[in-house]
Amino acid sequence: MALAGAYKLFDQENDVVKNIKATISSGIWSSGANTLTAGMYFTQSAQSSSTGNYFFDVYKTSPATDSEAEIQFSLAYGHLHGSGSKGTVGAATGNRASAAIHAQLVNLVLPPNTDRFTYANSTTSKHFFVVSLKRARMREKMDPGNWELHLSGSSKKAGDNIRLIDDSNSTTNPESGIGGRVFNVVTGSISTGTSVIETAASSNPGGGFGLFYPDLGLIVLNADIVNASASFAVNSTSNTINTNTENFFKSVKGGAYFQARREEKLSSTHYFVRAGNKEFNFSNNPTFFTASTGDFTQPTFFKDPKVYLTTVGLYNDSNELLAVAKLSQPVLKSYSREALIKVKLDF
Amino acid sequence: MGFLNNTTITVDAILTKRGRELLARGNNEFQVTKFALADDEVDYRLWDTSHPNGTNFYGAVIENMPLLEPVPDETQALKYKLISLPKETSRLPILDIAVPSLTFQQGGGNGDLVSPGTLNSTDADLGYTFLVHDTNVARLQVGQAAPGQTAPLVPVNLSSEEITNSQSVVGLTARVLPQTFTTPNKKTTQLTIVGNQTGATSTITVTVNKTVLGSPGSGGSS
Numbered sequence: 001m002a003l004a005g006a007y008k009l010f011d012q013e014n015d016v017v018k019n020i021k022a023t024i025s026s027g028i029w030s031s032g033a034n035t036l037t038a039g040m041y042f043t044q045s046a047q048s049s050s051t052g053n054y055f056f057d058v059y060k061t062s063p064a065t066d067s068e069a070e071i072q073f074s075l076a077y078g079h080l081h082g083s084g085s086k087g088t089v090g091a092a093t094g095n096r097a098s099a100a101i102h103a104q105l106v107n108l109v110l111p112p113n114t115d116r117f118t119y120a121n122s123t124t125s126k127h128f129f130v131v132s133l134k135r136a137r138m139r140e141k142m143d144p145g146n147w148e149l150h151l152s153g154s155s156k157k158a159g160d161n162i163r164l165i166d167d168s169n170s171t172t173n174p175e176s177g178i179g180g181r182v183f184n185v186v187t188g189s190i191s192t193g194t195s196v197i198e199t200a201a202s203s204n205p206g207g208g209f210g211l212f213y214p215d216l217g218l219i220v221l222n223a224d225i226v227n228a229s230a231s232f233a234v235n236s237t238s239n240t241i242n243t244n245t246e247n248f249f250k251s252v253k254g255g256a257y258f259q260a261r262r263e264e265k266l267s268s269t270h271y272f273v274r275a276g277n278k279e280f281n282f283s284n285n286p287t288f289f290t291a292s293t294g295d296f297t298q299p300t301f302f303k304d305p306k307v308y309l310t311t312v313g314l315y316n317d318s319n320e321l322l323a324v325a326k327l328s329q330p331v332l333k334s335y336s337r338e339a340l341i342k343v344k345l346d347f
Numbered sequence: 348m349g350f351l352n353n354t355t356i357t358v359d360a361i362l363t364k365r366g367r368e369l370l371a372r373g374n375n376e377f378q379v380t381k382f383a384l385a386d387d388e389v390d391y392r393l394w395d396t397s398h399p400n401g402t403n404f405y406g407a408v409i410e411n412m413p414l415l416e417p418v419p420d421e422t423q424a425l426k427y428k429l430i431s432l433p434k435e436t437s438r439l440p441i442l443d444i445a446v447p448s449l450t451f452q453q454g455g456g457n458g459d460l461v462s463p464g465t466l467n468s469t470d471a472d473l474g475y476t477f478l479v480h481d482t483n484v485a486r487l488q489v490g491q492a493a494p495g496q497t498a499p500l501v502p503v504n505l506s507s508e509e510i511t512n513s514q515s516v517v518g519l520t521a522r523v524l525p526q527t528f529t530t531p532n533k534k535t536t537q538l539t540i541v542g543n544q545t546g547a548t549s550t551i552t553v554t555v556n557k558t559v560l561g562s563p564g565s566g567g568s569s
Contacts, residue, residue, distance in 0.1 A: 005431035006546055007381045016379070271360075273382050275429075280384050282436065284546065285427035287391045294438035294467045298394045302437055306394070306406065310414050311385040313425040314360060316378050321421040322366030323379070325358040330389055330409050335434060342357045343382075347370075 007315060008279065010271060017270040025143050028133070028262040030060050030070045038256035042069070043249060053085060053097040053242050055132070056249050071134045075252065077223070077234075077244035078102030079127040080116055084235045085242040097242055098127070105130060105220065109179030109213055117220060120184050123207035125222045127236060129248045133217030133260070140264035142214045144168035144183060147261065148190045149219065152254030153230020161255045162229055163187060164221075166212040169195040180215030184208040190259065267347045273312050275339040281305045306334045312343050363421040385425040388414060430546055440468035440545035442475075448551050449538070451485070451525035453558040458524035460490050463549070465542050473543035477521040481536035482514045483528060485553050490520030493543070517543065525555040532557045 010016055027034035042059040055076035063069040077084060078101035087094020105128070106114060118124050131149070133142060145168040150161040166183040168174065174181045184201035186208050201208030206228070210221035223244075227234040232247045252258065282288070282305055289296055296302060308330035314323040325343045333339055362370065369376040389409055398404040418424060432439075443464040451458065463475055474493025479485050528534060534557075539550045 006428040007383050009381045010379065012380075269379075271379065271382065272355075273384070275384060278434070279431045280429035281434075282430045282432045282439065283386050283389075283391075283427060284430060284439075284548065285386050285389060285391065287389070288386075288427075289439040289441070291441065294441040296437075296439075297391055298396070300394075300396055300405075303434060305436075307429050308386050308389045308406070308409055309384050309429065310389060311387050311417070311425055312358065312360070313383045313385065314366075314379040315381045315383060316369075316376075317380050320365050320369075321363050321424060322369065322377060323360040323362050324417045324419075324421070324424045325360035326414050326417040327356065327358055328414060330386070330412065330414065331356065332406060332410065333384075333429070339384075340355050342355045343360045344357060345360045345362075345379075 005279075006284075007319070008275075015272045015274065017272075020268045020270060022266050022268060023263060024266055025146070025261050025263045028137050028142065028260040029072055030137070033060075034261055035257065035259040036060060036072065041249070041253040041256070052245075053095065054101060054245075056245050058249065058252070070136075072137055073134055073258075074132045075245055075248050076101045076130050076132065077127065077242060077248060078105055078130065079236060081126065081238065083127070083238045084240060084244045086239060088239050091239075094239065098244070101130070102127070105218070109177070109182075109216065109218065109220075111178055117211060117222070119211065119222050119225075120201035120204070120207035123222070125224045127223040127234070128210065129221040129223055129226060129244070131219040131221070131252075135217070138217040138262045141262065142212075142217050143261040143263040144174075144181070144212070144214045145195050146190065146259075147219075148188075148257065148259045149252070150255030150257040151226065151230055151251045152256075153226075153232045153251055161257070162209075162226075163189050163198070163257075164209055164219075165190055165195055165197070166214075167195070167197055167201060167208075168212075168214075170197060170200070179213045179218070181213070183212045183214070185210035185212050185219060185221060269345050269347070271314060271343040271345065273339070273341040273343055275309070275333060275341075277335055277338050280309075280333055280339075281307060281335055283307045304335065306332060309333055309339060309341070312341055314343065314345070361417050361419055363419050363424070365421050367419070383425055384429040385427055386429060387424070387426050388412075428546075438467040440470075440542060440547040441466050442540055442542060442547045442549040444540065444549055444551060446551065448554065449485075449523055450554045450556070451523075452556050453525060453527055458485070458488075458522050460520055460522050461538070461540070461551075462490070462520040463540050463542075465545055465547060468542075468545045468547070470542035470544045470547075471519070474517055474519045475521075476515055476517050476541045476543055478513055478515040478539045478541070479523070479536060479553065480539070481512050481534075483512065483526060484534045484536040484555050485526055485538070486524045487514050487516045488522040488524060489516050489518040490522050492518050523553060525553075528555075528557065530557075 042062045044063045055074045057071045059069045061069045079098040082096035082099030085098040087096040149164045152161045165188045167186045168183045187198040206225040312325045393408045472495045535554045
């Protein structure tokens with residue numbers, strides 16, 4: 001009658017299955033929502049005086065009234081020469097915000113000695129708009145083929161927005177570079193459950209709307225094409241206050257539709273907890289026996305004890321509790337019952 | 348004819364604070380080698396032998412209760428473990444400790460000898476693990492060694508702070524030695540005793556009163 005009766009060693013060969021990989025996808029926005037619709041696009045006024053020249057954070061709820069409002073994604077405008085923002089080369093004032101954003105993105109996702117993005121049909125552009133997903137929202141990566149963003153513009157009638165998706169469903173061998181996989185941004189919709197491309201990037205004058213980097217959570221839009229399609233007055237004058245990011249936000253807000261999904265790979269270990277019929281049939285629970293004599297509180301438990309499993313603890317050799325799992329309901333255990341519980345531990 | 352449900356129960360585990368700490372160290376210290384089962388939350392007084400629907404429903408109240416989610420604090424989980432004992436067991440082993448609590452005056456001589464006994468079973472071979480939770484209050488010394496000496500067990504739930512300040516010894520008896528301190532006027536801690544063979548556990552309170560200068564000091568001793 002040893003205390004070892006409280007612990008049972010795992011048969012590492014048969015009871016433990018390590019490193020099981022599973023791909024999990026879920027809605028990307030706060031609370032697991034997969035779509036941001038009208039009334040779900042907010043910025044914070046305080047940002048305009050600090051980082052607003054560089055980027056706008058977009059919230060699902062108003063940060064002015066909701067203290068738990070979370071940033072969903074950020075919008076920014078980048079220009080090779082810094083146009084559309086204050087400051088010029090050699091000037092003492094102005095931080096050339098759009099040049100900084102452009103250089104930052106180019107450095108991050110393009111090969112060395114490249115100064116601008118190249119879109120389908122080898123089209124290049126000196127400036128872009130970028131949608132950057134908050135890391136906490138996308139966790140590991142955006143799910144290619146499962147996002148759709150609508151943009152409104154001054155040339156668009158209400159309800160006639162530009163609908164953007166990626167072309168991953170028609171790309172069997174995506175290009176992969178410094179920025180990971182990259183797909184073209186094209187017009188189309190995923191509303192039917194699968195990607196329906198309206199105009200392929202190669203058929204689009206100007207080579208598609210942009211590029212999508214799922215592993216980085218970046219959607220880079222060619223500002224020339226966006227401007228030509230939606231006419232939201234991109235300001236590419238040098239040394240001017242950046243209104244482009246604000247206009248881009250207005251376009252996204254006016255589109256009122258951003259559906260997206262995230263994807264992550266989880267590594268799990270499964271522990272098969274086996275309680276044989278002769279094991280774990282008594283309890284240290286103070287309601288199981290009387291403190292004065294040790295008698296069962298239920299006389300019927302003599303020679304036929306019944307206990308309930310509610311909790312499984314995983315221990316190391318030093319009896320340190322490393323992980324704990326709870327059952328959803330108590331499970332009866334007795335000499336006539338065995339229990340097999342699969343405990344899944346995600347890393 | 349219905350289908351039999353032969354599915355395995357699948358549950359998700361969460362790491363405890365200790366588990367997370369060992370995993371973060373990255374020295375391959377996170378090694379799960381064994382498991383234990385517990386029935387925390389279950390009150391066996393709800394077992395109803397007068398249920399009108401018969402024996403299958405004696406435990407209906409327990410079986411239908413929803414359970415709380417697991418907590419990452421290892422000191423709050425698996426308080427009451429399920430144990431394996433012979434089927435003929437009629438009484439659970441319990442510890443018999445002569446004194447319900449120990450009170451000392453600071454500097455109280457040789458302290459007190461604690462000599463537990465096990466009712467309904469025996470811990471005579473492997474003895475007991477004595478664990479004092481705060482060595483600033485009292486320390487332990489083995490009184491009589493156990494014939495089959497074992498390393499101290501840590502089966503009780505201690506917080507990280509308590510583990511740092513705790514001391515455990517193994518033996519058939521142990522001497523509790525009060526410690527000296529300047530403030531406050533009284534300190535209290537717990538002494539947990541675990542039967543190394545039976546797993547029976549008992550806890551008593553240890554109190555040490557500060558000796559005020561000019562007053563006669565006295566301490567319990569045996």
